[in-house]
Structure formats: structure tokens, C-alpha cells
Amino acid sequence: MELVCPAGNLPSLKAAVDNGADAVYTGFRDDTNARHFAGLNFTASKLADGIRYAKSHGKRVFIAMNTYPRPDGFQRFEQAVDQAADLGVDALICADIGVLDYAARRQPKLNLHLSVQASATNYESLRFYHEHFGIKRAVLPRVLSMSQVEHVIAQSPVEIEVFGFGSLCVMVEGRCILSSYATGRSPNTYGACSPASHVEWIETDTGLDTRLGGVLIQRHPKGENVGYPTLCKGTYRAEGQTYHAIEDPVSLNAMELLPQLAAAGVAAVKIEGRQRSPVYVKQVTRVWREALDAFAKDPSHFAPRPEWTAELAKVSEGAQTTLGPYHRPWQ
């Protein structure tokens, strides 16, 4: 099983390569990818450096180009696809049908992966992308249970990558526009969810309020840990209760499922977090490398070691982890 790790800059890319990633996924420094944050991502020349570094260590580099261009922005995506091909990346990770069509026709030698942002949750959908664009791999949205993942893989025309660790979208990726409802900017159109430009931190008599686009997301009493105001993880009122009406602020950690993922035929496991620091990339990559190696050596006795779990918990959102959708009762 390939370990695919995130990099939002060159130090993160090197940290991933040095600590055992098989492949590193990156993005250009603009709204062609779904981690379009200030100061993050790669210029073409920095990416060329990164690709050289990874290749000299026998590792692969992917570029995520997984937002949805509107007609007036399409040309920039064409240029980005061509640039990715010129750089010699090992795969381009796309979501939009138009972008995939351009890439498949103009750059036929480029390996195409289907991004999680394409929302392909079933094998009929995967067949569509495979027959039209010859995609080599697809990343599954974080909505399927373990048995559903197994079933998709059994019928899929392409190899499957799944998320193993990181922040958790509770909504089907690529079909969530909560962010633009409050701010005008969504992952699909702008490459960012709950963008920092629209966040406000407001001190009150009782503590701190966090707002997004003016909407109150969280009301923290004094002294409480303050989280980032992501819309789906806010505290709201419904039917007389005040609670996380949509989702608790937890992270995904599917490490204990490694044996089942391997048995199902998962080709690659992905770590979320291109927006995170090089330290995060280093820690998470190292722990997952150890886990994958331990599993390969003795698959029948694999269990996550307590020190791995503790290490990962340190860098998790809300310091809590869940098996998420893989675990049936979550659904």
C-alpha cells in the first residue's frame, strides 16, 4: 500500500520524502487546488526543486488541480495542466470533467487521478471517468463504510486511494457549498472552505465568539481552547438543544483498519493536511511509515502501537480521533 503525504511547501515535501512517504501531493500557488491559502503551495520553480528532490530519493510527486473552473477561468487551468506535464509530475489529481477532458486530450501521457472533490462514491461513477479520461486511480470520498469501500474496489475499473488520517469532511467532498453560502467562497469555486479572510474572533464579556461571514459559529467560554470556525463543526441550536448539530470537531484515524484496507485491495492511503506545518507532515508520515512497515512484516498480528496513537492524537483536530465513515454506526 502506497503512503501518499501532503506538502504545502518545500520543507514539508522534504519532510515527507525523508520520513517515508511513497508519494507526495502538492498544488500550485493559486485557486486551481482545494488548499488555496495565503503563503501556501508551490510556484513552478519551487515545484521543480521538489520533484527533483523526490525523484532523487525514488519517490513520486502528484499535483492536485481539483477545483472547478468557471468559463472565464478555464484558460488558467489549461496552462496549469500544461505546466504540470512540463514539470514531469507523476500524476495530476483532478475533479472537474472539463479539466480532465482537456488533460486527457492535450497531455495524453500524463497520469490522471480522480480527486476526492469529484464526489465519486460508486463504481458506475468511476466507470464514467475511466471510460472518458482513462483515469488510473480514484480517491474515495470520506462517506463510505468499510464494506462499501470493499464493494467499490471489487467492481472498480481503477485502483483506489482512501484517506487514512487527517481532518474530516462530514459532507461529500465536491458537493458542499456551506462555505460559499456564508462567505461567497467555496472549495469548488475558490479552493478554500471557511476562508480565513472571512473569519472574525470577537472578545465578549463571557469569552470569545468566532464568526464566519458574520455567522456565529462558536461561542467559547473564557479559557476554553479556541478552534477554527469551520461551518460544519459549529455549535448550533435545533429542537431546543445546543450542540454540534452537524459534526463534532474530530479527526479521522483509520490506522487500526490497515489489515481490512489491505485485504480490500486499497492501493494507497492518503494523509490529509497540505495546510499543516512541516512538523505535522514529518510526525504523521513517520508514524504511518512505521505502521505500514510493521503491517507488511507481520500482517496477522498488526495493531496500532499506543505510542503511534498518542503521537497522532497530538496533531489531531480537537485532539480526538474517529474511524469516521469506515465504522458503520457513524453513518
Add this chain to the structure above:
Amino acid sequence: MTDTPRPPPVPRPRPYYWPKAQVDDFYAMVADSPAEIVYLGETICAKRNQVRHEDWLQIAERLTAAGKEVVLSTLALLEAESELKRLRALCAQDDYLVEANDLGAVQLLRGRPFAVGHSVNVYNDRTLALLAADGCRRWVLPVELTRDSLAAMQRTRPAGVETEVFAYGRLPLAYSARCFTARARDLPKDDCRDACLDHPDGMVVDTQDDNRFLALNGIQTQSARSMNLLPVLADLRGLGVDILRVSPQSQHTGKVLEVFHRTLTGELEPAAAAAALTPLMPTGPCDGYWHGAAGMDALAAA
């Protein structure tokens, strides 16, 4: 189609879970309404079984007899093989056009005429051209896109493809594997006890400072506010929009269709008609997306 397109109001598939008697009453009302096209079927949750596939076909027959064009809609989120099995049955019939709400459905419909709904991402002309080559005859502008994006799409629209715009109702914002209505009751999704039946317009979620923000409809998240594009009707016409979509609500949908119709015929003036719609909405209006603002903003619709 006429030379001067007049967008007919169209009820989209009823997104909520209602008892069968209420569904029957609703479509009896639609049969007598000015709507010209009706979308039928369950698009949100396969567990909703008050109205079964055979029941939908009966409703379809009645609406066809009443002179309506009937389109059968598919689930937006396909996870289980049982859902694909039902999807195949729906796509195999050829009495009615099918609206694909997922690329999995498009895959099954390729090579014959089909429509795509707003949960299929068509953000640019190259995407629409490819789907049209596969047989797509009608598409819906993604609800988060602006007037200017629509204008650009219309300039390069392939021949024989109709453009539909979500013109009225609570906006579809997201889908999840989890059921938020069951979550509110602390019930597992597998044993939800039909919790959605208690929320005929979804369950409203307020912020802690009393802003009616979202409506949770099972696995779907909607806006609490209702999109209303009636104030920009002249613009929609000028852009060559063929069809206006009206999303059902448990109350007043007949009146909403009536107001749209009378505005389209010129009997009512758009701004006044839009104001007449506001009291019919469960929470109030929004139209920010059309104008390039946050979706929840109410600009012309205020």
C-alpha cells in the same frame, strides 16, 4: 419551445419526507397548477419508503394525463449496491426522461437523452459539451454560480441543450453519509424511525445568537432562507433560460407557482410579485449567489 422562451415554473423533486397522503395531495395540486414540467422521485434518502417506485409511476401517469412533462429523478448520493440496483431500474425505463443527480446515473444513461440535476457539477462549457455529447439535454446551473457565469455558459451552450435555473426555494448546500435528523434524536441512521417525517420543511438550525441559518433534511443540508430569483426575471429571460425550478415546501407551493406564472404572463410586476412571495417562505429570502455575494445575502430579494 417557442421563439421567445418563456421559462415555465417547475416543481423539482420534493426533497422532504412526507406521508404518502400528503405526497398524493401535493401532486394533485401540481396537476392543476400552471407548472409544465414535474420532477418526481426520492433524491435524498433510500430509506424513505412511504412512496415506493410503483407509487411514483402512478403519480407520473396521473401528471402525464394532466398534460405535464414528467421527469424521474435519481438519488444524489449513491453508496450501497441496493441503491445502484434501484437506479438501474429507473434508468432502464424509457417512458420518462431521467434526471441524473450523480455521475453514476449519467454513466447508466449515456447514449440516450437525459437531464442532469444541480448535484452534478457543471461549472464550465467544456463540461457541458462533454455531457451533451453523451446525451445530456438539460442541465441546471450550480446554485452557487453567478449571473455572469450563467451568461458565459449560455454563449457557448451546445445546440439542443436546455438551461434550467434554481429560482425558488431552500437551497441544496450539502450531502453527507450521516443523517443529521437522526443525530438530533440521538438515533443511529439505520434505525432513524422515520424522524424526517416530523420535519416537512427540514429541521431548522439556529446559530447561538438566533440567526435561522440552515435546514437539516436527513443527509442533506439546505439553507434556511429561500432563494428567490423572481426579481431578476427579465435578466433570466434575456439570458435565454428555458426553465425555472421551484423547490417544493410543505405549505403554499401552489401559491408560489401561481405567483411565478402570473409574473411570467406579465400580469404581475416582478418586484411586487417577489415581495408577495416573502411571506410564503418558511424563513425569508436570499439571492446572494446570483449577484456574486454570499449565498445567504438578500440583495434584490430583500
